[in-house]
Amino acid sequence: MSVGTTYKSCGCRTPEGRLLRTKCPRLRRKGGAWGPTHGNWYYQFELPPNSDGTRRSPIRRGGFSSQDAAEAQITRLHELLGISGDPEDRIRIADLIAATLKKEKRLPVPEEVRRKIRTGQDLDAVITVGQWLQTWLAGRKGLRSGTLRSYRTHITTHLQPVIGHIRLDRLRVADVQAVFDAIDERNEMIVRARESSDPGLRARVKGCRVVGPATMHRIRATLRASLNQAIRERRLDLNVASLIELPSGRRPKALVWTSERVSEWRQAREAFIAAKSHTHSTAGRRVRSGRIKPMDxxxxxxxxxxxxxxxxxxxxxxxxxxxxxxxYALYHLIAFRGLRRGEACGLRWADVDLDEGTIRVRWQITQIGGRTEQGRPKSEAGERQVTLDQHTIKQLAAHRARQNQERLVAGDTWHDTGFVFTQPDGTRWRPWPSPSSSCCWRWRRGSRPSDCTTCGTARPPSCCAPDTT
Incomplete structure (x- = not known):
């Protein structure tokens, strides 16, 4: 049975310079009781033997201002050794006590040791939030590439930089709140830069997106899911990510581009151009802002x-x-039959029956960073049969005839991919073409439904602003 004692000691020395320690006469009163002012309190504790049966050196620690403080340490030692009655566990706990005292000058926290004993973890192993997130992500099986990429982006861009260094078992609500405070600060920086008249400042945030409430909820959902797994493995007792309050992540309400709204938007755009194009003072000089880019x-x-x-x-x-x-047939099909971009790009002639007037949506092409991936629709409801009207059938038939002509022109360079909508050499389209693509129109939310200023071709019907030309 491990035991512990308390005693007083001081740093007084004899005339010869030898430390008196516990033998200093000033430590006790005349009656033998400990003096209230001189010296500090210490404790001594015997730990269980080593794994080979040899005796350990007793623990001696001091500097406490009261006997109660020293006895509290002995109580904690008894609590630690009482976590498990298994002899091997007691040896592991004793090893942890000795190592922690040597390295961190403190005793282990009983709750942390109890959790690790219960879950079979290494007692001396310390896992950070960043390490756990990577472990959790590596263990997720059967995820779609897009979902996996979203998780990885949430972790590497938002979670890891702020809380990745924190020990998993010491993650607190304030730490998680700091993640979203950092996102808010970044959003404000992007907005200020976009509104600035400094071209260099605007260029610094080119391509940067403001993280909206819905994305914040998805970031929190990623962290919450990983912490739920830690709770299932009994590494944690509480999911602190569930206690964070965020702005509503509800989807914005769609509005129709009525003539009044189009007029107001045009006036606001003209006012913005006028405000940014006037001359302003810089270092005492009058500087003209110059022409504002239409996209800006x-x-x-x-x-x-x-x-x-x-x-x-x-x-x-x-x-x-x-x-x-x-x-044009692709634009017509999306506009009249409601196909998504990826579904239209992934449509194959094998799933088109112009005689029956139906198409079967069985595949889609999704953009994963700089590459594309073919796959089934995300849900069972997404795999469906769509009935075509006669005008759409006519457009698809004309498109097939045009594609056959392109096949003849391409000859041996034709790629027989089987897709309905292809590039002139038969290769498939990307749902989101890169800037280096042979076609210069972009399928991006916010592109205006007007002719492209580079090639003169019309942009696709996925735009969300009125024609301002």
């Missing part, structure tokens, strides 16, 4: 809602202008 004006002009919907007249106007484009 478009991005910086707020819309009535983040999600704007075309009217039938606007959709018709776009399709009229897109009629000369070689992918």
């Amino acid at each position: 004006a478009y991005v910086s002009t707020p819309r009535p809602s983040p999600v704007m919907v075309w009217t039938p007249e606007q959709t018709g106007a776009f399709l009229d202008r897109a009629a000369r484009h070689r992918l």
Whole structure:
């Protein structure tokens, strides 16, 4: 049975310079009781033997101002050794006590030791939040590439830099809140830079996105899922990510581009251009801001809602202008039958029956960073049969005839991919073409439904702002 004692000691020396320690006469009163002012309190504790049966050196620690403080350490030692009655566990705990005292000058926390004993972890192993997130991510099986990429982005971009260094078992609510405080600060920096008249400052945030409430909820969901796994493995007792309050992550309400809203948006855009194009003073000199790029004006002009919907007249106007484009059938199919970009790019002729007037949505192409991936729709409801109207059937038939002509022209260089919508050499389209793509229109939210200023071709019907040309 491990025992412990307390005693007093001081740093007084004899005339010869020898330390008196516990033999100093000033430590005790005349009656033999400990003196209240001289010296400090110490404790001595016998730990269980080593694994080979040899006796350990007793623990001696001091510097305590009261006997109660020294006895509290003995109580904690008894609590630690009483966590498990298994002899091997007691030896492991004794090893941990000795190592922690030597390295950190403190006793281990009983709750942490108890949790590790219960879950079979190494007592001297310390795992950080960053290490646990990587371990959790590596253990997720069967995830789609897009989902896996989202998790990895949440971890490496937002979670790891702020809380990755914190011990998993010491993660607190304030630590998680710091993640979203950092996101708010970054959002404010991006907004200020975009509104600045300094071209260099605007260039620094080019391509940067403001992290919205919905994305914040997804970041928290990633952390919460990883901490739930830690709770299931009994590494944690509480999921602190669940205690964070965030702005509502509900999807914004879609609004229709009525003529009044189009007019207000145009006026706001013109006001923005006028405000940014005037001369301003820099270091005592008058400097002209110069011409504002149309896309900068478009991005910086707020819309009535983040999600704007075309009217039938606007959709018709776009399709009229897109009629000369070689992918008009794709635009028509999306506009009239509601296919998603990835579903339209992944449509195969084997799933098209023009005689019956149906198509079967069985595949989609998703963009994963700089590469694409073919796969099934994400849900069972996404795999569906779509009925075609006669006009859409006519457009698809004309598109197939045009594609056959391109196959003849390409000859041996034709790639027989089987996709309905392809590039002139038969290769498939990306749902989000890169800037180096042979086609210069972009399928990006926010691109205007007007002719491309580079190649003169119409942009696709996935835009969400009115034609301002």
